[in-house]
Amino acid sequence: MVAESHNAPRAQLQLGAQEAGKKRPRRTFTMRIAIDALGISRPGGGRSATLNLLEPLLELDQLNEYIIFLDQHEPWLDIYKGRVRQIIAPVKQRFLVRIWAQAAWPGFLRAERVNLIHHTKNLATLFNPCPSVVTVHDVMMLLHPEVFHPLDVLYYRTIEPICLRNADRIIAVSQTTAEDLKTYYGLSPSRIEVIHEGIDKIFKPASEQEIMRVRTKYRLPRAYLLHVGCIWPKKNLLTLARAYHRLIQQGAFNGDLVLVGRPYRSKGDPELDRYLAMKAETGRVVRTGAVPQEDLPGLYSGAACVVFPTLHEGFGLVPLEAMACGAPVIASHVGAIEEVLGDAAVLLEDPRDEVALAGLISELVNDPAAQQERRARGLARAARFSRQEAARRTLALYESLV
Structure with a gap:
């Protein structure tokens, strides 16, 4: 518990009997918790994972107050005004934002008498004057450095291990990520807490009317393959595009390939762009860009199957969301995919094998009984x-450190 001196105005006094011989009143104190949510303004997995923690956490925790560091204002947080403060970064470029955080936060946390800081997206600051928690989603930059900016790789090889060693506790979003942290950073298992991510309640099977609405909005046919996620080499979309065109040429599938998501940063996937330009006359690849979250359940539910041929995942939120919407899923057998999806997904052993991927897609989309079985397994x-369970365990971790 925190000292009463600086939190007395917010302390809650549980009144008990004052008479002699009875227990003295027990004081409970409000913690002041800082949340590092920098970078969630951009649509993508980082934003989804962070909101999947923050939304149920703020609903669950009515006692403590929060300071949330952001790169832009989040209007949905305004309903918590009075116990949630938003601190907006004064700079936008991502490297400058991290420099600002390292320079400004230690003094700010000390001045505000913050009791704990939680860094929610792998990165952290040094010299925090309070206990710190870091959530690590994956160590992809060490496993596949070729798909990242060299400065990012350098950070993860030099600064990140120092930050993790200085953290009081690390949350790994899967047992796979926990094992990677032990292997690549030499962290003690006693300092790692595995807390699986949860799914937003919006993800559930959509009605026929909703499926038709999104199909009409994005001009999609009745049959389509779907991928959701940022467009960049990590997602291995070139293999998916080649598998799709193989199916079209073989007559094994007569529908569109739909790619939902924004280009990752400004680079995207140039090799994919060149390939799709070359194959513009074969099949139809629809690139929607980022879409509103409320459209995703209809897109998932209407897909012949959701294909996720990623090179690595520390969790695998997208295929799990798809399953919650009743979509059959094919995913790479890499990282934490099997840990999270179990036997509900069809697993691709080699994510770069376009022939094998085309075969799995053909078998699934042309077998209604197999599709129905995968839908049922996926829903279960x-x-x-549960987002609520993840929030409950995270709050319990905060309380154990203060």
Whole structure:
């Protein structure tokens, strides 16, 4: 518990009997918790994972107050005004934002008498004057450095291990990520807490009317393959595009390939762009860009299957969301995919094998019984992952450190 001296105005006094011989009143104190949520303004997995923690956490925790560091104002947080403060970064370029955080936060946390800081997206600051928690989603930059900016790789090889060693506790979003932290950073298992991510309640099977609405909005046919996620080499979309065109040429599938998501940063996936330009007359690849979250359940539910041929995932939120919406899923057998999806997904052993991927897609989309079985398994699997349980365990971790 925190000292009463600086939190007395917010302290809650549980009144008890004052008479002699009875217990003295027990004081409970409000913690002041800082949340590092920098970078969630951009649509993508980082934003989804952070909101999947923050929304249920703020609903669950009515006692403590929060300071949330952001790169832009989040209007949905305004309903918590009075116990949630938003601190907006004064700079926008991501490297400058991290320099600002390292320069300004230690003094700010000390002046505000913050009791704990939680860094929610891998990165952290040094010299925090309070206990710190870091959530690590994956160590992809060490496993596949070729798809990242050299400065990012350098950071993860030099600064990140120092930050993790200085953290009081690390949350790994999967057992796979926990093992990677032990292997690549030499962290003690006693300092790592595995807390699986949960799914937003919006992800559930959509009605026929909703499926038709999004199909009309994005001009999609009745049959389409779907990928959701940022467009960049990590997602291995070139293999998916080649597998799709193989199916079209073989007559094994007569529908569109739909890619939902923004280009990652400004680079995107140039090799994919060149390939799709070359194959513009074969099949139809629809690139929607980022879409509103409320459109995703209809897109997932209407897909012949959701294909996720990623090179690595520390969790695998997108295929889990798809399963929650009743979509059959094919995913790479890499990282934490099997840990999270279990036997509900069809697993691709080699994510770069376009021939094998085309074969799995053909078998699934042309077998209604197999599709129905995967839908049922997926719904049951997704139901195991609760945002509320993840928030409850995270709050318990905060309380154990203060």
